[in-house]
Amino acid sequence: MIKQFASGLAFTALLSMSLTSCNQAKEEKKAEEEVHNPASQTIPEESKDLLGRWDLTVDKKGTAVPSWIEIKLSGFATLVGAWVGDSGSNRPISHIKLADGKFSFAIPPQWEGGEGDFVIEGELAGSELKGTITSNTGEKYTFTGVKAPYLVREKAPEWGTPIELFNGKDLTGWKASNDKSQWAVKDGILTNAGAGANLITEQTFNDFKLSFEFRYPEGSNSGVYLRGRYEVQIEDSPKDKHPGTLFFGAIYGFLSPNEMATLGANEWQKFDVTLVGRLVTIVANGKTIISNQEIPGITGGALDSKEGEAGPIYIQGDHGPIEFRKITLTPAK
Known part of the structure; x- marks a missing residue:
């Protein structure tokens, strides 16, 4: 009887060890299958130069x-x-x-x-x-x-003398993208009456700080392109809408603001934008909504894809009416 009991205990112990070993093997296999550490990736030879x-x-x-x-x-x-x-x-x-x-x-x-x-x-x-x-x-x-170039700057910029891109009188320093332009200056305000042409500075810039005041009617849509390649979205987005990459204050399609900072249609509003390399900061109506974020690439409607070069400021005028009353750019030295 004692021998049978001892034999049973031994069998149970062996069975337990076997099950433990089996479970350990399964866990190890599962761990091998579920490697989520990017540092452990081996980039396939055929795709490494495409990435x-x-x-x-x-x-x-x-x-x-x-x-x-x-x-x-x-x-x-x-x-x-x-x-x-x-x-x-x-x-x-x-x-x-x-x-x-x-x-x-x-x-x-x-x-x-x-x-x-x-x-x-x-x-x-x-x-x-x-x-x-x-x-x-x-x-x-x-x-x-x-x-695409990385556009990494080795040191923080030293800022130069501010430039008034809009003189409050006429379109000096600007050119229209086509012959359907509806841009005009009325009572010191730069006005686009409706969908027509984009307005582009004759000067080009690398890194800069850009401040501008604008106003749009209900339902309108526009934007300001940095270096002619990265659109800061201006749109009559509802104040109660969640912020997103297509709405007010976004870098169109890429960077979402952290809140909907619009004052709404028919109100004068202000953007303060700093662009250094690919890093952009946007302050909308006194609120920092994008802070030193990288812009991955050009946005739709860009003038070109030559990201390593200087580019103009351009205002989207082929979507809807909009007004500006002050546009100031401070270039990096």
Whole structure:
């Protein structure tokens, strides 16, 4: 009887050890399968040179228009990213396929409307990208791309002498983007009566502080582009709307303000914007709504994708009416 009892205890102990060992093995296997540490990633050889941000130039019926793409590694092998066309906002890419050195992805239309997807196909050509964009209506364009610059500044800027970009009298120092301009100066106020042309400074700038006062009617939409590439959104966004990347005070499609700081339509408002490299700070009506955040790339409607170069200030005038009464820029020395 004692021998049987001892034998039973031994069997139970062995069974317990076996189950413990089995559970440990399962846990170890599970841990191996659930590695979430990006530092442990091994970047696949075939995709490593594609990863990063690219400034694109698209040949659209003989006209060079800007575009942008970011390609990222999700997990161990899946490529995802983001894309900006010559209009609209930053759009997420759920999956970028890569085979035989060529990448491709499909993305649905945004403000373009219509059915079907846009299809982007490309490959590395030395240190550059080249490829095609086929629209959802079947039009096909070619593009080239270069790696986007980091724009890191080694030290804080020293500020120069403020420049009054608007003299309160006329459009001296500005040019319209087309012959449909509705910009005029009335009683010391720079006014855009309705959708027509954008207004662009003749001067170009690198790093700067920009202050401007503006007013818009109900339902209007405009924006101010920094270096002609990054839009600070001006829109009649409802005060009770959650802040977002498409609404008042955003860097359009990329950076969301931390609150909806608009005073509403028909009120004079003020933005104070500081741009150093890619880092932007926006103060709206006395409230800091974006603080020293990196702008990843160009926004839709940019003049070009040459991010490493100086660029103008431009005011969006092809969407709706808007007014300005003071525009002051302080450049970095």
